[in-house]
Structures are given as C-alpha cells and as structure tokens.
Amino acid sequence: MKRPVAANPPVVHPVIRTHPETGEPCLFVNSVFTQRIKGLRGEESRALMAFLNAHVQKPEFVVRWRWTPGAVAFWDNRCTQHRAVDDFLPHRRIMHRATVLGDRPMFRAAPAVG
Numbered sequence: 001m002k003r004p005v006a007a008n009p010p011v012v013h014p015v016i017r018t019h020p021e022t023g024e025p026c027l028f029v030n031s032v033f034t035q036r037i038k039g040l041r042g043e044e045s046r047a048l049m050a051f052l053n054a055h056v057q058k059p060e061f062v063v064r065w066r067w068t069p070g071a072v073a074f075w076d077n078r079c080t081q082h083r084a085v086d087d088f089l090p091h092r093r094i095m096h097r098a099t100v101l102g103d104r105p106m107f108r109a110a111p112a113v114g
Contacts (some may be wrong), residue, residue, distance in 0.1 A: 012038055014107040015052070019079050026079040027056055028105055056081055067093065079100065 015037060017028040031053040037045040055061075065073050067088060075082060077099075 008010050010035070015107045017105040018108040021102050022093070023108070024079070025107070025110075027052060029053065029056070030081060078105075 013028055015027065015029055016025050018025055029049065029052045031049075032051060036042070037048055040048065042053075065071075
C-alpha cells in the first residue's frame with residue numbers, strides 16, 4: 001500500500017487559473033489543499049493565503065443551497081469552491097460524487113488593451 005503522500009504527491013498550480021471553457025480568470029486556492037504560494041517567503045505566503053481565503057468567503061461570492069427531496073446540485077470545481085455545511089440534521093444527506101477528469105490548471109494572461 002502506498003503512503004498517502006506517495007499516492008498523492010504535491011503539485012504546483014497557478015493561484016489564478018484561466019477557465020478552459022470561458023477564458024475567465026478565477027482564484028484557484030483552497031484553505032484545505034493549498035499549502036503555500038511558490039516564490040514567496042513563509043510569512044508572505046501565509047498572509048496572502050489568509051487574505052485570499054477570506055476573499056472567496058465573502059457573502060457576495062457564496063451560494064447557500066437549500067436541499068429539498070430529490071434535489072440535485074452541480075458545480076464546476078474549476079471556478080467554484082465547495083464547503084459543506086452540517087445543517088441537515090436530523091435528516092440524512094446522501095451524496096454521490098462524480099469527478100470528470102479535466103485539464104491541467106493554467107493561467108493565460110488577457111491580451112493587452114491599447
């Protein structure tokens with residue numbers, strides 16, 4: 001059996017990625033999975049990560065889904081963050097997760113206007 005780190009080695013992704021379908025830029029950081037920002041000292045990386053994680057949690061970026069019987073929710077992990085809220089008790093929440101193999105996250109700067 002492979003150790004967890006051997007089975008899932010660290011990877012480097014851009015902090016801002018370009019959505020492959022729309023071309024729109026989006027933040028590609030996550031408070032659980034993003035460990036640091038390459039090229040920054042530890043303190044700088046932690047401070048910027050704290051700022052970005054607080055930014056993506058602002059109310060204007062949050063969708064609260066109200067579950068109803070038979071409801072289905074989809075989201076695009078390329079530009080959306082998912083954070084489950086334990087607000088369904090005493091009911092059971094049954095979830096089936098499907099992940100589509102996607103592209104490698106990349107950043108493509110917008111053409112200069114001028």
